[in-house]
Amino acid sequence: MPSIDINCDMGESFGSWNMGQDLEIFPHISSANIACGFHAGDPDVMFKTVQAAIATNVALGAHPGLPDLQGFGRRAMAMTAAEVYNLTVYQVGALAAFAQTQGATLHHVKTHGALYNMTVRDASLARAFAQAVHDYDAGLLVYVANANMAEAAQSLGLPVAFEVYADRSYQDDATLTPRSQPHAMIEDADQAIEQVKRMVLDGKVRSLSGKDVPIKADTLCIHGDQPGAVVFARRIREALAAEGIAVQAV
Template sequence: MPSIDINCDMGESFGPWVMGQDLELFAHVTSANIACGFHAGDPDVMLRTVRAAIEAGVAIGAHPGLPDLQGFGRRTMSMTPDEVYALVIYQVGALDAFARSQGGRLHHVKTHGALYNMTARDPALANAVARAVHDLDPTLPIYVANAAIAQAARDFGLPTVFEVYADRTYQDDGTLTPRSLPHAMIEDVDQAIAQVKRMVKDGVVRSLSGKDVPIAADTLCIHGDQPGAVQFASQIRTALEAEGIAVKTI
């Protein structure tokens, strides 16, 4: 039986400002990427989100990003590999401490936003991320969706989990369409479901130009900050299970 994990970016609120519907989404996902306080989140939010994930039986992942709360970690910054290494150590270590303190454990690491994109363009930065994860815990998987970070993870012997997206379109090279371009986002749930089914069952995705591109699909990302995220996640999970695709944690 084909299977897939459903992950969601969570814990992105800050102080009294609330983003997303985390508590409702926990019923429909199997792993959570929890913000570590740099691009989003704060210690109180991290603790609440970890506790909620443990209660829901959802796997806990660290979601390190750039130190840019105002820009939500989506603005590129000039950083050296050593700076990225320290950035990842700091954030993943903090989230791991929250998980262990509450009787849970860290399940994976997934970089966020601009940091994620920077690793795609610069193998040295991808190497810094993988080295940081390895030095913290060499058994910890990295969720990957670009060749540079996937290769870096393999170089350090880290488990790799290949991520796909239901709500994003793809380019001919298998990368996501940049958010700055038209048609980058998929808002129609039926279109998203059809895309995910093909990725899981056939190992291909239809690019914006109409080309079928090979793709590996181990985990599916749902963006918790998009409008109607709970209904989106619920409908996708129901449709996948109806198709005989098991939804479960890696």
């Protein structure tokens, strides 16, 4: 029976500012990437999000990002490998502590936003991120969606899950279309569902240029901050069930 994990970026509110519909999305996903206070989130939000994930049997993941609340972690910063290592240890450790206080453990780690894009362009930053995860817990699963991160994690013996996206379009080299370009986001649920089914069942994705590109799909990302995210998540899960595809954490 084919299966796929559905992950979603969560816990991105902070202070009096609210982002996303986390509580409504949790029933439709199997793993959560929880902001750790740098690009979004704060201690109260981290606690509540971990609590909600445990209550809905959703696997806990740390979602380290750049220290840029105003830019939501989506603006590139000039950082050394040592700085990336340290900010990763800091954030993973913080979320792991919230999990531990509630009798749970971390399941995975995933880069956020511009930090992800920086590891695509600079292999040394991918290695620094992977090394930080390894040094914290060599058994933690790393969600990977680019070649540099996959190579860095696997070279250290870290378990990896290859990530695909329901709501993002792809280029001919299997990388995501940059958000700054037209048609980067897929907002039509029917189009997203067809893309997901092909990735899971056929191991292929149709690029913006119309080319069929090979792709490995272990975990599927949806974004909780996009318009209509709850309906989007529910419809994708229903469509997977109709195809006999199980939804479960990796």
